[in-house]
Amino acid sequence: MLKRLRKAHPILFCVLAEVVFLASLFVTDLVFTIALVLFRADFASIDTYLYSTLQELVGAMVAVLFLVRTDRAGLLRRRGSAFQWPAGGHVPAGVHWLQCLWGVGAGPAGERRAAACGTHLHLPCQHGMVGVAEEFIFRGVIAQTLLEHFGTSRAGVWKACLLSGVLFGAAHLTNILSSAPFGVLMQCVFAASLGTLFAAIYFRTGNLWVTVFLHGAMDISSMLIGGLYGTTTVADAVSGYDASMLLSVLLYLIPTAVLLRRKKLPEVQLYWHQYVKK
Numbered sequence: 001m002l003k004r005l006r007k008a009h010p011i012l013f014c015v016l017a018e019v020v021f022l023a024s025l026f027v028t029d030l031v032f033t034i035a036l037v038l039f040r041a042d043f044a045s046i047d048t049y050l051y052s053t054l055q056e057l058v059g060a061m062v063a064v065l066f067l068v069r070t071d072r073a074g075l076l077r078r079r080g081s082a083f084q085w086p087a088g089g090h091v092p093a094g095v096h097w098l099q100c101l102w103g104v105g106a107g108p109a110g111e112r113r114a115a116a117c118g119t120h121l122h123l124p125c126q127h128g129m130v131g132v133a134e135e136f137i138f139r140g141v142i143a144q145t146l147l148e149h150f151g152t153s154r155a156g157v158w159k160a161c162l163l164s165g166v167l168f169g170a171a172h173l174t175n176i177l178s179s180a181p182f183g184v185l186m187q188c189v190f191a192a193s194l195g196t197l198f199a200a201i202y203f204r205t206g207n208l209w210v211t212v213f214l215h216g217a218m219d220i221s222s223m224l225i226g227g228l229y230g231t232t233t234v235a236d237a238v239s240g241y242d243a244s245m246l247l248s249v250l251l252y253l254i255p256t257a258v259l260l261r262r263k264k265l266p267e268v269q270l271y272w273h274q275y276v277k278k
Helices: 002-008 010-038 048-069 073-077 091-106 122-150 154-177 181-205 208-226 234-239 243-259 262-272
Strands: none
Touching: 002 010, 002 048, 010 048, 010 122, 010 154, 048 073, 048 122, 073 122, 122 154, 122 181, 122 208, 154 181, 154 262, 181 208, 181 234, 181 243, 181 262
């Protein structure tokens, strides 16, 4: 059924994948909370990082299920290739560059992560699992589906990047339950531009694990800068976002344009032409 829906109505399939993914996180959180209440656990003693790691693990399993049921599990084994950044250097240099942007005010995308200090070992595990879960679903399932639908022409690649970015940004609307509406809107704009960049990186490298690594590294650095040693919660931080977050659109869409410049389009076509419908 999922395979037929993906082929006949790819955009509807992408929306469904996102909804199911977010619902799995909510249900997992609800089930864990009920279990803790039934066992009369002390919530104050719960390691929030470990708790969130288990939650994201369920989300990753949902994403893998979508990949398996649509015959795209092989994407998890694709090696692809690194690429040269404009200033020189391979992907690790890009990681450092993105982390710098993150630290100077781009803001955290880890909307579901607690800001309280937890076990230091669990922090990288939790953020690493966030990278796995969200990249599997938003790049491996959603961006991949859109690329196959729109094709590997320049316009098609841009459509796939932008629409997958919008869906990634829309996922952050769930924070409306705990944060100020304007702050959540700014977070959605930021996340949409970041999601567009991640899709471009995925298409250029042909390797899903590159964006998994980038996503996890950025989340960890953002927590170290604004959460682990901070005094505010993530909900309060999101509520404090203002119009300056709109700068993230330029910070992320400019390098996206560089990555998808016309002379580099053959690399995208090389990696993905066999997946695109004729």
